[in-house]
Amino acid sequence: MTNQNSSTTPKTGGQLIVEQLVAQEATHVFCVPGESFLAVLDALVDSNIDVTVCRQEGGATMMADAHGKLTGRPGICMVTRGPGASNALAGIHIAKQDSTPLVLFVGQIERGMREREAFQEMDYRSVFGQAAKWATEIDDPARIPEIVSRAFHVAMSGRPGPVVIALPEDMLVESAAVAPAPQVQAVESGPTTDQMADLEHRLSKAKSPVAILGGSRWSPHSVAQFADFAQRHQIPVTASFRRQMLFDHDHPSYIGDLGLGANPALLARLQKADLILLIGGRLSEIPSQAYTLLDIPVPEQALVHVHPDTNELGRVYAPSLAINASPSAFCAALAKVPASPATPPWSQETTRLHDNYLAWSDPTGVTTPGTLQMSGVMAHLRKVLPPNAIITNGAGNYATWIHRFHRFKQYGTQLAPTSGSMGYGLPAAVGAKRLQPEVPVICFAGDGCFMMHGQEFATAVQYNLPIVVLLVDNGMYGTIRMHQEKFYPGRVSATALKNPDFAAYAKAFGGHGERVEKTEDFADAFERATQSGKPAIIHLITDPEAITPTTTISQLRANAQGNQ
Numbered sequence: 001m002t003n004q005n006s007s008t009t010p011k012t013g014g015q016l017i018v019e020q021l022v023a024q025e026a027t028h029v030f031c032v033p034g035e036s037f038l039a040v041l042d043a044l045v046d047s048n049i050d051v052t053v054c055r056q057e058g059g060a061t062m063m064a065d066a067h068g069k070l071t072g073r074p075g076i077c078m079v080t081r082g083p084g085a086s087n088a089l090a091g092i093h094i095a096k097q098d099s100t101p102l103v104l105f106v107g108q109i110e111r112g113m114r115e116r117e118a119f120q121e122m123d124y125r126s127v128f129g130q131a132a133k134w135a136t137e138i139d140d141p142a143r144i145p146e147i148v149s150r151a152f153h154v155a156m157s158g159r160p161g162p163v164v165i166a167l168p169e170d171m172l173v174e175s176a177a178v179a180p181a182p183q184v185q186a187v188e189s190g191p192t193t194d195q196m197a198d199l200e201h202r203l204s205k206a207k208s209p210v211a212i213l214g215g216s217r218w219s220p221h222s223v224a225q226f227a228d229f230a231q232r233h234q235i236p237v238t239a240s241f242r243r244q245m246l247f248d249h250d251h252p253s254y255i256g257d258l259g260l261g262a263n264p265a266l267l268a269r270l271q272k273a274d275l276i277l278l279i280g281g282r283l284s285e286i287p288s289q290a291y292t293l294l295d296i297p298v299p300e301q302a303l304v305h306v307h308p309d310t311n312e313l314g315r316v317y318a319p320s321l322a323i324n325a326s327p328s329a330f331c332a333a334l335a336k337v338p339a340s341p342a343t344p345p346w347s348q349e350t351t352r353l354h355d356n357y358l359a360w361s362d363p364t365g366v367t368t369p370g371t372l373q374m375s376g377v378m379a380h381l382r383k384v385l386p387p388n389a390i391i392t393n394g395a396g397n398y399a400t401w402i403h404r405f406h407r408f409k410q411y412g413t414q415l416a417p418t419s420g421s422m423g424y425g426l427p428a429a430v431g432a433k434r435l436q437p438e439v440p441v442i443c444f445a446g447d448g449c450f451m452m453h454g455q456e457f458a459t460a461v462q463y464n465l466p467i468v469v470l471l472v473d474n475g476m477y478g479t480i481r482m483h484q485e486k487f488y489p490g491r492v493s494a495t496a497l498k499n500p501d502f503a504a505y506a507k508a509f510g511g512h513g514e515r516v517e518k519t520e521d522f523a524d525a526f527e528r529a530t531q532s533g534k535p536a537i538i539h540l541i542t543d544p545e546a547i548t549p550t551t552t553i554s555q556l557r558a559n560a561q562g563n564q
């Protein structure tokens with residue numbers, strides 16, 4: 001039975017898709033148009049949904065991912081058949097690995113032409129079958145409310161992720177009289193009383209507990225609830241790779257992030273912990289330091305794993321206590337866990353580790369070769385950025401400067417791909433600024449990273465989105481060069497880049513451009529960029545030798561050659 005309702009007037013498939021999105025209270029659609037879904041584009045004209053037309057489908061999907069991360073509800077993206085869908089895969093992979101709710105609509109060939117390899121034909125169930133959380137196709141406009149409603153449920157519930165819905169072109173112009181389905185809320189799962197009692201007992205017996213925060217399905221409220229719990233128990237807290245916004249870095253319990261180049265003191269502490277409280281995350285390859293941090297399948301430390309998807313509990317690590325709960329529901333329950341004794345046995349160590357983190361993340365005195373010091377850039381940003389500023393990035397060694405030296409303070413301020421996808425920072429910044437125009441948005445990008453989705457700077461200009469891009473140009477795919485120098489010293493292969501003048505690029509697009517070669521020039525350039533009121537690129541020329549905050553290309557090469 002479909003939801004046939006005689007009181008509704010017949011509408012086309014295109015109109016029903018838009019009506020269903022409105023019923024879900026979707027506010028934004030990111031798209032690159034295609035003739036395959038003209039009926040949907042037409043129906044958008046009569047809705048209040050803000051449409052952002054993008055320059056490439058990968059960027060459009062990444063903007064939708066940024067929306068999903070910031071709102072907890074699916075970001076919406078629309079792309080055309082084969083070529084559009086292929087480009088969109090880049091963003092789908094990010095949403096999958098990052099557990100972000102997202103719904104991607106793909107225009108599809110007419111139903112009667114399937115299986116002939118018609119123009120731009122693809123079978124989306126096969127192509128996205130592994131990449132997305134669910135991939136489907138709608139054959140009958142009368143089923144649009146049912147399938148879109150299910151897509152929202154799948155995208156938001158359990159471990160969130162991307163859903164792909166293919167829309168045959170002829171289905172979109174066929175009519176049906178059906179009422180929209182109601183707005184979907186993510187299904188909550190919470191801890192049982194027994195599980196919380198068990199946790200309380202374990203905590204009372206522990207000598208050196210530590211909490212690791214990760215995953216999605218958090219909110220400003222649950223982050224505040226967890227911060228309260230950490231305060232009461234003085235428990236040391238680390239944020240998983242690129243989930244730093246889950247815990248205020250100035251909180252006395254914060255001990256650093258568990259990512260690439262993690263603080264050795266933090267890793268040592270985790271190894272000698274007797275109780276690990278892992279909330280929301282999966283402790284996957286990067287945070288687990290290539291699966292070396294905990295024994296698999298049975299960690300030496302008692303592991304309390306809290307995750308909204310039962311499939312993740314026991315997937316790699318066998319937990320001592322598995323709790324199937326969303327971080328929100330779990331953090332609400334933490335309020336009832338009585339405080340530890342006034343001075344728990346680990347309290348001094350928490351203070352020592354927090355102090356160690358403060359020193360580790362202090363850019364003062366961190367010097368690298370060259371006239372432009374990224375430590376100086378980070379120190380300046382720390383002074384001038386408000387706590388709600390959103391920081392975005394893609395992948396590259398330049399991102400180390402953010403992870404180590406930026407002190408995240410609030411939920412909703414970090415957009416960074418745990419999937420390590422280059423090119424994410426710029427579209428994420430555009431998506432964030434479109435949603436929250438009043439919030440400062442700073443995109444960090446490498447010279448390699450920026451060019452992967454640099455065309456979306458045009459989207460920032462088109463919608464008057466004054467983001468600031470800090471483009472860290474070392475003339476190479478630095479991360480890969482670093483690995484080359486470690487494993488094939490002196491044999492540079494396919495990592496050098498000849499770059500354009502990025503300040504001129506910004507101006508050519510109608511934005512503001514700056515070129516900075518010395519640390520002392522950064523502050524004024526940043527001020528001019530933010531005052532311009534335009535999307536801006538600050539082209540930061542860094543020394544290629546300055547490969548990380550702590551080592552140089554020459555040192556890496558010498559070390560590797562010494563080992564040969």
Ligand SMILES: Cc1ncc(C[n+]2csc(CCOP(=O)(O)OP(=O)(O)O)c2C)c(N)n1
Nearest residue numbers: 396397398422446447448449476477478479
């Ligand atoms: C889409 C994509 N392609 C390739 C890679 C592999 N990769 C990781 S970092 C990197 C180089 C990044 O260069 P850049 O943005 O200039 O940053 P840098 O490391 O030089 O600071 C590459 C090619 C990736 N992570 N993502």
Ligand SMILES: [Mg+2]
Nearest residue numbers: 446447476478
């Ligand atoms: Mg580079």
